[in-house]
Amino acid sequence: MGEVTYIDAIREAQHDLLAKDERVFIYGQDVGAFGGAFKATHGLHELFPNRVVDAPISEDAMIGLAVGAAIEGMRPIVEMQFADFSSVGFNQIVNQAGTHFYRTGVPAPITVRLPSGGTPGSGPFHSQMMESIYAYYPGLVIVTPATVADAYSMLLDAVALDDPVLYCEHKFLYRWLKADDLEQQGEHLPIGRARIVRPGKHATVVTYSAMVHEALRASDALAEEGWEIEVVDLRSVKPLDTDTVIASVARTGRLLAVGEAFPWGGVTAEVVSRVTSDGFHLLDAPPQRLNSRDTPVPYHPNLWQSHRPTLESISAAIRDLLRL
Amino acid sequence: MVAAASETWEDHVRRTFRAMVTARTLESKLASLYKAGKIVGGVYIGPGQEAVSASLGSCLTWDHDVFAALIRDQGGRTAFGEPMLDATRSYLGSARGPSRGRDGNIHRGHPCEGLPAMISHLGAMVSVVAGMLFARRLQGRLDGVVGAASIGDGATSTGAFHEGMNLAAVENLPMVVLLSNNQFAYSTPTERQFACASLVDKAIGYGVTGHEVDGTDLLASLEVVSKAVKSAREGQGPQLVVANLLRLSGHGEHDDAFYVPEELRKSALGRDCLEVAEQQLLAGSYITEAELIQWKEEAAEEVQAAVATAQQEPGPDPYEEDWKVYASPDLNPED
Numbered sequence: 114m115g116e117v118t119y120i121d122a123i124r125e126a127q128h129d130l131l132a133k134d135e136r137v138f139i140y141g142q143d144v145g146a147f148g149g150a151f152k153a154t155h156g157l158h159e160l161f162p163n164r165v166v167d168a169p170i171s172e173d174a175m176i177g178l179a180v181g182a183a184i185e186g187m188r189p190i191v192e193m194q195f196a197d198f199s200s201v202g203f204n205q206i207v208n209q210a211g212t213h214f215y216r217t218g219v220p221a222p223i224t225v226r227l228p229s230g231g232t233p234g235s236g237p238f239h240s241q242m243m244e245s246i247y248a249y250y251p252g253l254v255i256v257t258p259a260t261v262a263d264a265y266s267m268l269l270d271a272v273a274l275d276d277p278v279l280y281c282e283h284k285f286l287y288r289w290l291k292a293d294d295l296e297q298q299g300e301h302l303p304i305g306r307a308r309i310v311r312p313g314k315h316a317t318v319v320t321y322s323a324m325v326h327e328a329l330r331a332s333d334a335l336a337e338e339g340w341e342i343e344v345v346d347l348r349s350v351k352p353l354d355t356d357t358v359i360a361s362v363a364r365t366g367r368l369l370a371v372g373e374a375f376p377w378g379g380v381t382a383e384v385v386s387r388v389t390s391d392g393f394h395l396l397d398a399p400p401q402r403l404n405s406r407d408t409p410v411p412y413h414p415n416l417w418q419s420h421r422p423t424l425e426s427i428s429a430a431i432r433d434l435l436r437l
Numbered sequence: 438m439v440a441a442a443s444e445t446w447e448d449h450v451r452r453t454f455r456a457m458v459t460a461r462t463l464e465s466k467l468a469s470l471y472k473a474g475k476i477v478g479g480v481y482i483g484p485g486q487e488a489v490s491a492s493l494g495s496c497l498t499w500d501h502d503v504f505a506a507l508i509r510d511q512g513g514r515t516a517f518g519e520p521m522l523d524a525t526r527s528y529l530g531s532a533r534g535p536s537r538g539r540d541g542n543i544h545r546g547h548p549c550e551g552l553p554a555m556i557s558h559l560g561a562m563v564s565v566v567a568g569m570l571f572a573r574r575l576q577g578r579l580d581g582v583v584g585a586a587s588i589g590d591g592a593t594s595t596g597a598f599h600e601g602m603n604l605a606a607v608e609n610l611p612m613v614v615l616l617s618n619n620q621f622a623y624s625t626p627t628e629r630q631f632a633c634a635s636l637v638d639k640a641i642g643y644g645v646t647g648h649e650v651d652g653t654d655l656l657a658s659l660e661v662v663s664k665a666v667k668s669a670r671e672g673q674g675p676q677l678v679v680a681n682l683l684r685l686s687g688h689g690e691h692d693d694a695f696y697v698p699e700e701l702r703k704s705a706l707g708r709d710c711l712e713v714a715e716q717q718l719l720a721g722s723y724i725t726e727a728e729l730i731q732w733k734e735e736a737a738e739e740v741q742a743a744v745a746t747a748q749q750e751p752g753p754d755p756y757e758e759d760w761k762v763y764a765s766p767d768l769n770p771e772d
Contacts, residue, residue: 171604174597174600181566184553204597
């Protein structure tokens, strides 16, 4: 494994966007000279002082500003310091940005970066997964990169889209996940296309974001027991690549959908619903879901490890699925 | 509407007043159509607010400035240059309206010409206007531009208003926020909305310039709004204009406003700004009786034509509707 991290990819993508496209600017709390709470904009203010701008703590107005700027032809990137805080900007995201093109015919191409998901000790308000709540609303695109290369290329693709994009970057992957470089292995997939990251034949695990890595580790464990598990990385949860998911289930006959979000509804429920509706005849067993627990995300690492899906709980869920 | 650089004060007054007349005539017709069951959805009109609204609209230039009109801004929309057909098509459900039946009544706009299309969530447009100006600054197109947002007393209680005002001040944008203090947010009176002595004092907290004016008085309103717009245009940062007046209608035409006390209706706040303006302009020889009659007749004809056109047009056809929610063609699901 190389030395380019997931957060490096986000920083590099933003650098390259700013360098190549004068329409791009970054607006967010502490993104300027400080370089961002996670250093995703490190050094960018020095290079692009007018286009990497500190925002007041006003998530609603930050998104409103971005929509206004997008109407005027800019390509704003808004950094939410934590995905959790985007709840304050929720109205502008879903009602202003999400409806704008449909209502007026004028695109509102904003990209909102959401540092998402749990890390040890982060607790209830710095750990949330918001992709399901935004995916509910029409007009929004929700991407959930799980690899260094996707973190880079999907941010470029998000800003290039003429639609509002919620770019859900996982904080757990920021420094832990490394690659040799930013280059994509194999075909460049557009937003809306899933990737089969591990082929298999006994069961399909559909997941996204940091859970891709937990699912791969679980699949390694199952391989030692002789099971070949196919892992599908959704990459974007809206649009959702139903075709790739159903094609996988057609090969394996079994489905487990894994997500780190809360269990009520959401992405995993949508995956199970689509497979059940469109591919019921392909299933050899009832499709299963594994999510976090239905409580706020706990602070202490002991509790947090038991709150979200892990190698152990995913492995157990796959074993159960194979016995059904 | 494009104001000639050489426009005299008298001509500016006349242009503003004429927009008031047109707006009142249009909204009276829309209210009648509502009562006759001809309107799709609700009707929200702004009688009593035309003077200050049209004053703002007449200080701004279409396709140059920005004007986030709100629910009671027909006066401002007309003065700014919004085509009347936008209103009649939206209210009557024509497929040729600016949102093609996808949204209605006062949610119409021309975002690319500086008239963003409001959402219902109050205060939300303040930061959108700020963003439009922020973009133009980055693009080097901000010189001589003003962005205005219209709100009411109720919106001042929202977080979005606060965030937007503060952000506009921090970014030092050439903005004018017109706060029409019309005494009621739907049925809620101002004493249940805020506890400060005067809304204009909020300007101090945001570090912006505050102005207060009698919104029933056209000449006073135009003078104060012109000054605020000029200050913003000259780089003196955001301006908050508080216009005190009374909403002379219900919240919408479904609401008879029984809760508005009689003494308030009869107070100076309850004066009809259009009647006040007529007297002012006749007394000051800005207009003649003949012109007044002629302008009212022409407004009635224009309204009649705009209504007739919209009524003859078909509504949106669900089978023809493409239901496309994404601007990126590849993202829309295939049927």
